[in-house]
Amino acid sequence: xxxxxxxxxxxxIRAKSKVKILSAARTEFVIQGYKGATVQSIADRAELPKxxxxxxxxxxxxxxxxxxxxxxxxxxxxxxxxETDKGPKVAIEKFIAAKVRMSFNHPESSKIYAMEIIQGAQxxxxxxxxxxxxxxxxxxxxxxxxxxxxEMANVxxxxxxxxxxxxxxxxxxxxTQILTIMNRADFEEEDVEQVINFLSDIILRGCGLA
Amino acid sequence: xxxxxxxxxxxxIRAKSKVKILSAARTEFVIQGYKGATVQSIADRAELPKxxxxxxxxxxxxxxxxxxxxxxxxxxxxxxxxETDKGPKVAIEKFIAAKVRMSFNHPESSKIYAMEIIQGAQxxxxxxxxxxxxxxxxxxxxxxxxxxxxEMANVxxxxxxxxxxxxxxxxxxxxTQILTIMNRADFEEEDVEQVINFLSDIILRGCGLA
DNA sequence: ACCACACCTGACTAATTGGTTAATATTTTC
DNA sequence: GAAAATATTAACCAATTAGTCAGGTGTGGT
Numbered sequence: 001x002x003x004x005x006x007x008x009x010x011x012x013i014r015a016k017s018k019v020k021i022l023s024a025a026r027t028e029f030v031i032q033g034y035k036g037a038t039v040q041s042i043a044d045r046a047e048l049p050k051x052x053x054x055x056x057x058x059x060x061x062x063x064x065x066x067x068x069x070x071x072x073x074x075x076x077x078x079x080x081x082x083e084t085d086k087g088p089k090v091a092i093e094k095f096i097a098a099k100v101r102m103s104f105n106h107p108e109s110s111k112i113y114a115m116e117i118i119q120g121a122q123x124x125x126x127x128x129x130x131x132x133x134x135x136x137x138x139x140x141x142x143x144x145x146x147x148x149x150x151e152m153a154n155v156x157x158x159x160x161x162x163x164x165x166x167x168x169x170x171x172x173x174x175x176t177q178i179l180t181i182m183n184r185a186d187f188e189e190e191d192v193e194q195v196i197n198f199l200s201d202i203i204l205r206g207c208g209l210a
Numbered sequence: 211x212x213x214x215x216x217x218x219x220x221x222x223i224r225a226k227s228k229v230k231i232l233s234a235a236r237t238e239f240v241i242q243g244y245k246g247a248t249v250q251s252i253a254d255r256a257e258l259p260k261x262x263x264x265x266x267x268x269x270x271x272x273x274x275x276x277x278x279x280x281x282x283x284x285x286x287x288x289x290x291x292x293e294t295d296k297g298p299k300v301a302i303e304k305f306i307a308a309k310v311r312m313s314f315n316h317p318e319s320s321k322i323y324a325m326e327i328i329q330g331a332q333x334x335x336x337x338x339x340x341x342x343x344x345x346x347x348x349x350x351x352x353x354x355x356x357x358x359x360x361e362m363a364n365v366x367x368x369x370x371x372x373x374x375x376x377x378x379x380x381x382x383x384x385x386t387q388i389l390t391i392m393n394r395a396d397f398e399e400e401d402v403e404q405v406i407n408f409l410s411d412i413i414l415r416g417c418g419l420a
Numbered sequence: 421a422c423c424a425c426a427c428c429t430g431a432c433t434a435a436t437t438g439g440t441t442a443a444t445a446t447t448t449t450c
Numbered sequence: 451g452a453a454a455a456t457a458t459t460a461a462c463c464a465a466t467t468a469g470t471c472a473g474g475t476g477t478g479g480t
Contacts, residue, residue: 013426013427014426014427017427030328030329031329031330032245032329033243033244033245033246033325033329034243034246035242035243035245035246036243036244036245036246038466038467038468039467039468039469040466040467040468048428049428049429049430050429050468050469051428051429051430051431051469051470051471052427052428052429054468054469054470055427055428055429056427058469059468059469060468060469111328114324114328114383114384115243115325115328115329117383117384117386117387118240118321118324118325118383118384118386119240119241119242119243119325120241120386121386121387121390129387129390130390132387132390132391133390133391133393136391137391153412153415155408155411155412156404156408158391158392159404159405159408159409160412162377162380162381162384162388163377163380163408163409163412165380166376166377166379166380166384167372167373167376167377169376169380170372170375170376171372173324173327173328174324174327174328174372174376176327176328176330176331177327177331177339177342178372180331180339180340180342180343181342181343181346181347181368182368183343194366194369195369198365198366198369198373199369199373201365201416202363202365202370202373202413202416202417203412203416205363205415205416205418206411206412206413206415206416207412208415223447223456223457224456224457227457248436248437248438249437249438249439250436250437250438258458259458259459259460260438260439260459261439261440261441261458261459261460261461262457262458262459264438264439264440265456265457265458265459266457268439269438269439270437270438270439
């Protein structure tokens with residue numbers, strides 16, 4: 001038996017447990033914060049004994065790192081690439097739509113990430129930080145070309161990315177406040193589309209792309 | 211001597227200590243989170259013995275509540291009122307400017323508030339939550355009238371408020387990320403004006419007010 | 421059957437931390 | 451300047467919690 005097969009078999013139960021633990025951990029870290037979330041509370045939520053958690057993850061920080069990494073992976077997969085070959089309007093529209101859907105479908109990941117940044121990104125490795133710098137610069141360069149070609153209004157591309165970023169992320173991070181203000185218990189499917197339409201509408205017009 | 215004078219005198223040292231403690235606490239709560247910030251770490255930052263902290267504030271939760279309350283007061287004072295008597299353009303411009311300045315001048319307050327909301331607003335009293343609902347509804351009503359009068363584009367007023375809120379708040383909460391992306395150590399005075407101009411420009415145009 | 425290895429977990433420990441207390445010092449008031 | 455009120459602080463305690471460990475149980479391969 002080669003090592004790939006072995007991994008697949010013996011890793012099965014391992015993988016399942018890890019997923020369960022990480023899911024519980026994500027929730028606990030959001031609600032209680034890094035220090036406030038206890039290994040015991042994660043264990044309780046995952047319905048596993050505490051020692052079992054620490055069998056799969058060396059320590060609490062390791063769990064947190066795994067949660068963070070998962071978030072970054074998902075972010076990269078979901079919105080890492082912007083479709084730039086059909087012009088600014090499609091690019092912005094699709095970017096907004098993808099990011100809004102991410103916010104509504106995975107609010108916890110967004111929240112974890114937000115808290116990490118707010119607290120100074122102490123756990124984020126250097127490469128994760130500079131990676132984003134590269135990402136933004138790359139996209140900004142494309143926007144700048146569109147501006148130079150007169151395909152969209154002359155707005156600072158970097159700040160435009162911040163704007164889209166913040167406006168979309170807001171629906172995940174400030175979920176609680178938004179629901180309170182809208183006097184609702186939960187978001188519904190049509191809310192997602194409404195937000196996408198609203199943001200696309202106003203931001204496209206703001207970019208002279210109406 | 212009347213009680214006002216008495217308060218003024220005996221409250222002097224008390225007030226000074228409290229300010230020092232709250233300032234230290236604010237920083238600690240931002241960096242470490244509620245559970246992560248220890249009374250000792252607050253004491254160290256305030257350069258006071260721990261027991262002295264607990265002489266002025268019954269317990270840790272009390273300190274946190276005081277920090278939160280101070281934040282809400284400042285928010286209300288700085289941006290509680292929108293100047294609505296000069297039409298939508300001035301109203302939006304001034305609101306954006308006030309909120310951006312708040313973000314750049316008091317990022318820690320914004321961060322504390324953001325973390326509180328992200329974690330489910332567990333410490334926010336009911337009145338604080340519903341107060342904001344009233345606030346948003348009131349402002350939204352004004353926007354709606356402008357829309358009905360054809361003074362601005364037909365955009366959902368509530369989501370417009372969310373948009374301005376998030377875009378401005380972002381510069382406080384995601385300070386770390388933004389500085390990294392812009393490859394800067396700190397913000398400067400001209401950054402504030404640039405952000406105000408950028409956001410006013412794009413949002414006003416988005417609202418058909420260019 | 422049996423071996424090797426992965427998986428599981430109750431019980432324990434050392435360190436941290438919120439909060440108390442009681443004794444001392446300083447300031448205010450008259 | 452003495453009494454009263456306020457402020458200060460070291461020492462202590464009970465509770466919580468991250469992480470260890472030793473002794474299990476299951477399981478797949480031969």
